[in-house]
Amino acid sequence: MRLLEHEGKALFAESGIAVPGGKLAATPAEAVSAARDLGYPVMLKAQVLGDRREAASGVVQVADDGAATREAARLLSSSILGRRAETLLVERRVTARHELYISYFLDYASEQLWLLLGLSGGESVDALPTDEVLRVPVAARRGPDLSSLRRFLASERRDELTDSVSGLAESLYTCVRKNDLLLAEINPLLVVSDGSLVAADAHVEVDDNALYRQEGIGGARAARRDRSEREARAEALGLNGFIELDGDVGVLANGAGLAMESMDLLEAAGLRPANFLETGGRITADLVRGALDLVLDRPALRGVLVNLYGGINPMVEAARGLVAAVTERRIEIPLVVKLFGNEQEEAWALLADAGIPTARGIETEAAVEMLASLVGEAP
Amino acid sequence: MSILLTSSTRAVVQGGTGRIGARQTEWMLKAGTRLVGAVTPGKGGTEIHGLPVFDSVREAVERVRANASVSFVPGPCARAAAMEAVEAGLGLLVVIAEHVPIYDALEIREACRDSGTVMIGPNSPGIISPGYGKLGIMPADVFSPGRFGVLSRSGTLSYEVAAILQAAGIGITTMVGVGGDPIIGTDMAEFVPWFAADPDTEGLVVVGEIGGTQEERLAEALGGSALPTFAYMAGRTAPPGRRVGHAGALMSRKQGSVAQKTEALERAGVRVALSPRQLPTLVLECPALRGKTPRCGGR
Numbered sequence: 001m002r003l004l005e006h007e008g009k010a011l012f013a014e015s016g017i018a019v020p021g022g023k024l025a026a027t028p029a030e031a032v033s034a035a036r037d038l039g040y041p042v043m044l045k046a047q048v049l050g051d052r053r054e055a056a057s058g059v060v061q062v063a064d065d066g067a068a069t070r071e072a073a074r075l076l077s078s079s080i081l082g083r084r085a086e087t088l089l090v091e092r093r094v095t096a097r098h099e100l101y102i103s104y105f106l107d108y109a110s111e112q113l114w115l116l117l118g119l120s121g122g123e124s125v126d127a128l129p130t131d132e133v134l135r136v137p138v139a140a141r142r143g144p145d146l147s148s149l150r151r152f153l154a155s156e157r158r159d160e161l162t163d164s165v166s167g168l169a170e171s172l173y174t175c176v177r178k179n180d181l182l183l184a185e186i187n188p189l190l191v192v193s194d195g196s197l198v199a200a201d202a203h204v205e206v207d208d209n210a211l212y213r214q215e216g217i218g219g220a221r222a223a224r225r226d227r228s229e230r231e232a233r234a235e236a237l238g239l240n241g242f243i244e245l246d247g248d249v250g251v252l253a254n255g256a257g258l259a260m261e262s263m264d265l266l267e268a269a270g271l272r273p274a275n276f277l278e279t280g281g282r283i284t285a286d287l288v289r290g291a292l293d294l295v296l297d298r299p300a301l302r303g304v305l306v307n308l309y310g311g312i313n314p315m316v317e318a319a320r321g322l323v324a325a326v327t328e329r330r331i332e333i334p335l336v337v338k339l340f341g342n343e344q345e346e347a348w349a350l351l352a353d354a355g356i357p358t359a360r361g362i363e364t365e366a367a368v369e370m371l372a373s374l375v376g377e378a379p
Numbered sequence: 380m381s382i383l384l385t386s387s388t389r390a391v392v393q394g395g396t397g398r399i400g401a402r403q404t405e406w407m408l409k410a411g412t413r414l415v416g417a418v419t420p421g422k423g424g425t426e427i428h429g430l431p432v433f434d435s436v437r438e439a440v441e442r443v444r445a446n447a448s449v450s451f452v453p454g455p456c457a458r459a460a461a462m463e464a465v466e467a468g469l470g471l472l473v474v475i476a477e478h479v480p481i482y483d484a485l486e487i488r489e490a491c492r493d494s495g496t497v498m499i500g501p502n503s504p505g506i507i508s509p510g511y512g513k514l515g516i517m518p519a520d521v522f523s524p525g526r527f528g529v530l531s532r533s534g535t536l537s538y539e540v541a542a543i544l545q546a547a548g549i550g551i552t553t554m555v556g557v558g559g560d561p562i563i564g565t566d567m568a569e570f571v572p573w574f575a576a577d578p579d580t581e582g583l584v585v586v587g588e589i590g591g592t593q594e595e596r597l598a599e600a601l602g603g604s605a606l607p608t609f610a611y612m613a614g615r616t617a618p619p620g621r622r623v624g625h626a627g628a629l630m631s632r633k634q635g636s637v638a639q640k641t642e643a644l645e646r647a648g649v650r651v652a653l654s655p656r657q658l659p660t661l662v663l664e665c666p667a668l669r670g671k672t673p674r675c676g677g678r
Binding site: 051101103105106107108109110111113114116125126135139140141177180182183185187207209210212213240243245253254255256257258260261263264265266267268273276280281308309310311312340341342362363364365 | 516518546653
């Protein structure tokens, strides 16, 4: 789960990392009052998820009440990076001597946690030459090896940063482990006139699997701004994965691999998937019924492919759920089920009684072909 | 023969007395697995499906010489259970649970590497060696004994592939579901030397998917192996994973797309199928295997 800037900064501050003084504002009047308290000039920062807010005009500096009112109204009423900001972070402007980049990143490609340090910050960090970025693998049980950080700063002739950056790297690691963060990125990290460091931005991602032990992030969890309404519904149902896609053929599968295989074979047959849906490992009639309802709650759907494998899961339960959803909604678009494994004969009989077309082989292609021909015939 | 789960495996079931664990214990016994007990703290001295229940893994090691564990302990407690198995000195640990926090998985992996424990999972269907049984939740009836090793990143899709291979008369030595999470104990490439050293394994079937770089590393590992390998990968049309910030770009520009994985595997001589249905055809047409016995019952 991703956090908004101000939520991430609150976690940083709890771990002893300095952040600019700031206040949240939900209206232009609140923004003006916050700006007066902090003292002009201030930054107004739209609290939306997404990278490159500056480029999307989501961050502005204002110097007086008039500008603050005008810009706050604009930021709160317009769509920024495809999202509407519910609040603004009004922040004291911090003058930096220079900018750095630092992050801890759980990288799925290398299957490792990394400490990354760049000697410049902001948007330009992507363009940094490779030798100006330090990459240190971090052992989870030992924490970061700060000697490589010291050597790097020495070799770059930036020894004056060694103490402050080492201290910050330690504080940030504490923050990462305390809050189960998969990404804790400070970009830019400001070096101010007395040499101390201030986190000017926060990109933070929390491990969904650890949310149960992260009560402090409860508010962000309740809002789940990184999900569409239907994606949030999928989570409430207890589905393992649901992602909206551009096509018009619904997909319901148990297992991410089986769902992706279904999508690939649909595309190969000239059909375009409308969603990715993975039920997870605990099939019940209610779960499958809710999942099919979710898939069907999408306008202009042309068909649905259901692909289930009952290794140990009760396929009769799955069939009951499918029959319940189909019967209740009296759906008119083609729906084809491929269901295999545990209790398959009994499940097939239930589906047949309800008139639901079922591919009885093991190959997903057979079901896709069946669906393609039914969709082709449909008006 | 087979790998990791063999005639010398003596496994305990951690969490074997829970609702799911007990049911799975019954299925593993039915599949012919040599289980020597279950472990649930506080339930020592009782029995489950005729197996003795112990309070700790250490006790199971001392009393019934356990050397492997399959753990059904759910995500929030998976780390503590795994650490107990590592500290008791088990050689093989299969973690079935999904939703294990990532830092817990990292710490278990580090502990396993330090102690030489082979860790499979988390979020894994487990391991099956037909003839020796299974430590996991896969349906035993679609896996017939034969001469292919199977490595898979997914669960249910690997069952479909196994059933398709079985229908074509292709049996297996061992199937490993390496686990579907971003951090897993042992990735596909690391299993190659074990399969290569197994005299009964004549080839490999790989079920991969989009994301990460496991298939790319597998291609490198296969470079030095003489095992004919066949792969199917899911996620050709899946949207790339969404990560925020600049860190991803600073680490690598690799996306782990199916196209990139296909290229890497084909360069290593792997034959890549566009659908599971094509796999048996590729296997049976392979010149390196012609005249040999990839068929079921080849053992």
